[in-house]
Amino acid sequence: MELLNGLGGFGGSFLFYALPFLFVLTVVVFFHELGHFMVARWCGVKIEAFSVGFGPELWGFTDRHGTRWKLSVIPLGGYVRFFGDENVASAPDSEAVAGMAEDDRRASFHGKGLGARAAIVAAGPIANFILAVVIFTVIFTTIGRFVSPAEVETVVPDSAAAEAGFQPGDVITAIDGRAIGSFSEMQRIVSTNPEVELTFRVDRGGEEVVLAATPELQEISDPFGSTQRIGRLGIQGVVGGSATMKRYDPFTAFVMGLGETWFVVERTGAYLAGVVTGTQAADQLGGPIRIAQVSGEVAQLGFAALLNLTAVLSISIGLLNLLPIPMLDGGHLLFYAVEAVRGRPLSARAMEIGFRVGLAFVLMLMIFATWNDIRHLANL
Known part of the structure; x- marks a missing residue:
């Protein structure tokens, strides 16, 4: 009964939580994917789709380069789909890439050199860190x-x-x-x-x-x-x-923004390391429900507080994506590091196994975080 009461209270204030949650997550996801998009465009990769959210498209348009920009039904992430990708996780479609004409291969993500691919993948988390620095700088300059x-x-x-x-x-x-x-x-x-x-x-x-x-x-x-x-x-x-x-001048605020971003990186990294070593409890790991709850509560403190939360969440998303887990950006970078050492890419079979393991891990992490959220609501 306590759990139902908690969930009922949460559901009864849906807009109170949903609007700030959608604002925070949309901004963070958009800039993460924009990092991938911009570096890919600079590297000459053809981009088929830029989506905020997963699932069926709610609204979108196609730009002059043939990229479909869209908002999708499930607002829990996003993706940039490159020419030659087999799926939204940028797994290579080996057969399709092998059968491409030379011009098409040069325009595909998987036809690019190792350095270009690594830069495109790393650009997403880096964009998250840049967004956080910018937000902190604006807050310290305009509000103080x-x-x-x-x-x-x-x-x-x-x-x-x-x-x-x-x-x-x-x-x-x-x-x-x-x-x-x-x-x-x-x-x-x-x-x-x-x-x-x-x-x-x-x-x-x-x-x-x-x-x-x-x-x-x-x-x-x-x-x-x-x-x-x-x-x-x-x-x-x-x-x-x-x-x-x-209030601070823009340069001082920028330096402070760098320091604030590093502080969040350092503390988040220390917490995750503590979870792995057993010195920290994993019950602090939250999922979408917790993010929605915190977003709604913080929004009541004012727009500046919501911006601050956006910066912190952006850093967290950037760090999460750098974990060396297939399906995440860090997993791709791990594959590229192995490729750099071996002098050739891993086999399609090895990467397929890696992506399956990574998908299983990500799903388990999401289930665990959601279970923490539900237990948290039950204790409200």
Whole structure:
């Protein structure tokens, strides 16, 4: 009954979730496929279709190059289909390529050299990272970032901070050699490094003090009902204080956008590595239902928050596609790496087996993520 209630509540607010979800996913998928498309066009590959979504076409048009641009029924991805592809995963149609005239072979994806094929495949994830940097840059330039000094007002008794020797009035200026410009920046580093010893450089009344502290691991529930495992130091900042919303010039905002993108890459990579090694729980992996829920909730915070979520999701999609799994871009790049070492492509049979294994893995991952979503809804 709890599960039905959760699903019923979700379904009852369909538009509340659906519109932000479609916005976020459409933007991320479009730019991912646009990366493939643009580099393929530059390399002289004939492109048959550019689709946002899978399944039957809802709307589309054909451009002067013969490419069919379309929106499809199932908005959970997209694809660019190249001339000579057997399917939307860009598996080669070996017989068709072998029987092509020379001009047609040169216009096909699989008729291109190894470097061109690798560049076309890598362009999708790279476009996702570029999109994230651009979004962060625009946010930091036009809206800004909330900034407050990393000043300690209160030290929680018996906490990691108390044990390390923090005192009220301390201003944290650096962590592990990285300069700290705000309390929120300090919080983010601490929260993402539970049970990891960190070195803090502190300004204490004009005197520099170096302290070592290990944030304690704590589990909290975020506003979306998910359980997060974070690090807690045990300090509280000055409430109000000299906090300001600061806008940045475009160059500074761009550099900050690069840093923000790398931070998400680093933390996502660390989490995935933790899942593989067993140090992180896989229950945080979410699928379309979770993305829809979070998109709807974040949209209520404003368009800037939804853009920020779009950037984070774009990075996640880029990283996911770089995993060395056949069917994903990383799987294609793995095949090309093997081809570069061997001096010739893998056999059609070997690639077919690889694609089948990759498809099975992707389907299992989708089922697992969806099951996590359903369990999450049941606990709302």
